[in-house]
């Protein structure tokens with residue numbers, strides 16, 4: 001995480017004017033997000049699950065009893081200022097796509113038909129080599145990948161102009177691509193730009209969107225496990241363009257719980273012998289993940305979590321021999337209402353074994369939509385605060401949080417929240433809270449805020 005000055009944020013530009021929230025992908029997650037914000041604007045729903053809208057943050061010592069709403073502490077764009085746009089290979093508008101996704105009640109959707117119907121997808125940059133289970137007609141043609149990137153850049157400029165937007169942010173809500181580890185072409189910005197010109201087959205569509213966003217100084221958040229913001233070339237570009245990036249893969253259901261339970265077990269020094277996670281899911285995302293190449297991306301982002309939290313290298317007696325299995329099964333009858341099971345084999349004092357079973361009947365897009373909103377608002381804030389490069393303080397939202405090369409990512413949800421809160425206090429020039437707490441017990445720590 002870098003900033004414009006070594007001493008911190010000098011001045012955050014005000015959130016004036018309209019903010020374009022652009023989503024590559026207008027499927028279940030994106031349309032549930034658009035519809036939710038429209039419903040909240042109409043006053044028929046509350047922004048449940050959104051930290052930017054409902055979160056409270058403590059300031060100063062506990063004895064001061066000072067709490068502020070997040071939006072009162074830092075200058076976030078208001079929901080009324082958001083304008084939605086996106087790209088998709090299917091030409092359906094957001095109302096039609098939301099009907100197809102079957103996440104929201106028909107009656108609610110009918111009441112939002114007018115604003116949702118106005119959101120029509122721009123032609124996508126799409127390549128079946130990277131998403132094998134889908135195909136659609138609404139796609140761009142170009143001389144090479146550089147040309148496709150230029151077309152996306154033009155889309156961003158046109159959208160901002162047409163909708164009189166002062167700024168834009170991009171949050172990837174499109175399908176999970178086939179796993180592509182970084183190669184030579186991703187090693188530097190120069191190599192990547194040459195690769196765009198030469199149509200390098202290892203450059204995926206999501207990387208082309210990331211590139212286009214950053215070149216337009218549009219903050220970019222990656223909601224899928226696609227490998228894009230992780231690439232050295234993208235990190236170089238985000239620094240060069242003084243534009244923030246964050247990722248990857250929205251932390252919603254099973255992994256959210258994993259990053260609550262696993263730190264708890266580790267904090268109490270309880271051992272883990274195995275963690276078996278399986279899911280049934282019947283939406284389009286599940287259909288795409290049924291392809292082994294796309295599943296591989298998801299497996300990588302879902303599996304890293306335990307290794308990092310439980311750190312077998314530091315706790316060899318407790319975690320060096322964990323059997324961690326993650327499965328996703330495409331099962332159409334469930335639609336977006338995913339069911340996740342976790343069986344956790346743990347052991348305690350004298351090695352006695354115990355088990356934990358978790359059965360989470362969740363709604364995938366209902367959990368993801370508020371994350372899209374928070375990321376859009378926080379990435380816009382980061383841009384106005386002069387932040388560039390990796391935004392580690394937004395790890396809270398991701399299954400595979402980005403961290404500076406050489407740094408272990410932070411997965412523990414409560415530590416991620418502390419990091420997020422302290423970053424907001426830092427933005428607001430409030431004292432950071434270290435939770436030491438000795439000051440309440442007569443130990444005179446003048447500088448301590450606990």
Ligand SMILES: NC(=O)c1ccc[n+]([C@@H]2O[C@H](COP(=O)([O-])OP(=O)(O)OC[C@H]3O[C@@H](n4cnc5c(N)ncnc54)[C@H](O)[C@@H]3O)[C@@H](O)[C@H]2O)c1
Pocket residue numbers: 024025026027028029030087088089090101124125126127131134136172173174175176205206223224225249250251252253283284285288363364365367368
């Ligand atoms: N819902 C969750 O809980 C959750 C959690 C973490 C991550 N995600 C990720 O979010 C993404 C979206 O999930 P969803 O449930 O909305 O899926 P979805 O299949 O309903 O929607 C994805 C949309 O992206 C479109 N698309 C695919 N490639 C595209 C491209 N190159 N350009 C533009 N559009 C393209 C598809 O046509 C589809 O309409 C997936 O990658 C998913 O893995 C979802």
